[in-house]
Amino acid sequence: MTSSPKLFNTVNAVLIGIISILCILPMLLVLMVSFTDEASIKQFGYQLFPTELSLDAYKLLLFGSTPLYRSYMISIFVTVVGTILAVTITSMAGYTLAAKHIRYRNRLGLFFFITMVFNTGLVPWYLINLNLGLNNTIWALIIPSLVFNPFNLFLVRNYMSQIPASLTEAAKIDGASDFYIAFRIFFPLCMPVLATITLFYGIAYWNNWFNAIMLVDNEKLYPLQYLLFKLNSEISMIQQMQSSGAILGTQTLPQESVKMATAILTIGPVVLFYPFLQRYFIKGLLIGSLKE
Amino acid sequence: MKKSRSGFLREIRSNGSAYLLIVPAAIYTLVFGYFTLPYMLIAFQKFNFKTGLFNSDWVGFDNFKFFFSSPRAWEVTFNTLKLNFLFIIVGTIAAMALAILFNELRSRWFSRVTQSTILFPHFLSWVIVSYIIYSLLSTDYGILNRILAFFHVDPVNWYASPQYWTWILTIAAVWKDLGMNLVIYLAAITGIDDSYYEAGRIDGATRWQLIRHITIPLMLPTVSILTLLALGKIMYGSFDMIYAIVKDNGLLYPTVDVIDTYVFRSLRTIGNPAQAMAVGLYQSVVGFILVWGSNKIVKKVNPDHALF
Numbered sequence: 001m002t003s004s005p006k007l008f009n010t011v012n013a014v015l016i017g018i019i020s021i022l023c024i025l026p027m028l029l030v031l032m033v034s035f036t037d038e039a040s041i042k043q044f045g046y047q048l049f050p051t052e053l054s055l056d057a058y059k060l061l062l063f064g065s066t067p068l069y070r071s072y073m074i075s076i077f078v079t080v081v082g083t084i085l086a087v088t089i090t091s092m093a094g095y096t097l098a099a100k101h102i103r104y105r106n107r108l109g110l111f112f113f114i115t116m117v118f119n120t121g122l123v124p125w126y127l128i129n130l131n132l133g134l135n136n137t138i139w140a141l142i143i144p145s146l147v148f149n150p151f152n153l154f155l156v157r158n159y160m161s162q163i164p165a166s167l168t169e170a171a172k173i174d175g176a177s178d179f180y181i182a183f184r185i186f187f188p189l190c191m192p193v194l195a196t197i198t199l200f201y202g203i204a205y206w207n208n209w210f211n212a213i214m215l216v217d218n219e220k221l222y223p224l225q226y227l228l229f230k231l232n233s234e235i236s237m238i239q240q241m242q243s244s245g246a247i248l249g250t251q252t253l254p255q256e257s258v259k260m261a262t263a264i265l266t267i268g269p270v271v272l273f274y275p276f277l278q279r280y281f282i283k284g285l286l287i288g289s290l291k292e
Numbered sequence: 293m294k295k296s297r298s299g300f301l302r303e304i305r306s307n308g309s310a311y312l313l314i315v316p317a318a319i320y321t322l323v324f325g326y327f328t329l330p331y332m333l334i335a336f337q338k339f340n341f342k343t344g345l346f347n348s349d350w351v352g353f354d355n356f357k358f359f360f361s362s363p364r365a366w367e368v369t370f371n372t373l374k375l376n377f378l379f380i381i382v383g384t385i386a387a388m389a390l391a392i393l394f395n396e397l398r399s400r401w402f403s404r405v406t407q408s409t410i411l412f413p414h415f416l417s418w419v420i421v422s423y424i425i426y427s428l429l430s431t432d433y434g435i436l437n438r439i440l441a442f443f444h445v446d447p448v449n450w451y452a453s454p455q456y457w458t459w460i461l462t463i464a465a466v467w468k469d470l471g472m473n474l475v476i477y478l479a480a481i482t483g484i485d486d487s488y489y490e491a492g493r494i495d496g497a498t499r500w501q502l503i504r505h506i507t508i509p510l511m512l513p514t515v516s517i518l519t520l521l522a523l524g525k526i527m528y529g530s531f532d533m534i535y536a537i538v539k540d541n542g543l544l545y546p547t548v549d550v551i552d553t554y555v556f557r558s559l560r561t562i563g564n565p566a567q568a569m570a571v572g573l574y575q576s577v578v579g580f581i582l583v584w585g586s587n588k589i590v591k592k593v594n595p596d597h598a599l600f
Binding site: 005008009012013015016017019020021022023024026027029030033041042044045046047048089090092093095096097099101102103104108111112114115117118119120121122123124125126127128130132144146147150153177178179182203206207208209210213214225226228229232256259260263266267270274275277278281282285286 | 303307309310311312313314316317318320321323324325326327328329331332334341345390393394396397398399402405406407408409410411412413414415416417418419420422423424426427428430432433434435437438467470471472475476479499528531532535536539552555556559560565568569572573575576579580583584
């Protein structure tokens, strides 16, 4: 009896340790392969502890004039602009839906809510984008995803409706407009929830490749994730990188490691921000699950 | 009538700037939500991109007949339901069990560190996950076949063996979302009043009994709400995930092709929007019934948690 709780604690910790390692080990495998010498991959396959290390893949990607740069720029642009627009639109609408002095707020809420419940699916979405002329423009990567999920809107609304109505009333008496109240009073008070949806939108934009596969045929507009998606099947794309990366000369093409190195570079920014990301993400999930 | 109209005008006049704030979001929802509705009509047309929605020939239910008379209709419907059920059931059990284990963890720093590694896959795109799966399963270089070779087992051509993919996709889905569900369930456990446990301990309950009779029953409301919400979306088979991992690998269709990927292919690869819409309409209607039905059940269980 005395040793059993101790035993349980140890077994429990070991079990959790193993699960948490299993969650990052596969990613470490990809990382190691990206540093592996191509000949060594051909001989031993992908390895967690490669016999022969090499930076060839990264040299090719970073110093050749590869399409990777362009895709990076596209992805950064799309993520930054998309997130700013989406957060602004969402938080402004959240204010109106939460403000108690607005008579039609519930009806407006219903207006947004119906689209959440009844999904018309892929084909109408595709056709409306074509009709708006968004296909093969950079806006195809931004505009159709501006409100990824009305869930974010309701998250903001719920958070804002906790702010006492007397605050709005006092500001109104002082002659403030709703614009002023929203931007100067409500938004600063709602930083936790706004930071949360910024992360939700930011991650969603960074990881999005669906819009590209649906609406973009022009290689110059490929965001990173879509470039990566294409790379897996198309060796010609790596050859295109090779032809412009003169440094490697006649060496064999490091196909396998280039693929994995591209994957690593694609998640680079996410890993960089990870400590910050996960703290807010957990907070955001809590806001979402407790107040919903 | 006249009175309410002037009330409407007065409301707009006095709170105009508040209504302006909602205009961008409303336009967006109008265009991408409501204006998409008429396009559902092309399911009954021989749709032509050139002539458009209003000038294409009507064909009645031909597009539906085409889909439902092919064996693929049953196959993709079955796969959609099968995969999503597995994702929900296995995912929920795994996250619940893990949350209970985490709750028993004594060391705070260890809990924090392991939580962040378990949450990590959630931030990866499915394209990246497809690379991870490829690095494990690739026939030539994949680590799994090398391990099999080490134990003198014949290598498996994974990407040509549909029988394994139901579980490969399930593991991938559970793996990716484990961290997120863990956080939610841990929050549910933390919300449980400590006095229950104290009372239990005074009565001499063992650790297992506390879990069995207090933690699990009090987690169930959260679990059931999340499960019912997920059930509502069951007709939508995570296109992002399946298409990133499987692409157009026809060998795997028998077990992994779902309605979403089928619709995508009809639209973009085969280029028949009307047929794609017919299948999409079937998906939307069944999906809507499921959302509506699961909401009804949630309402019965706990009115506060219903969506509408």
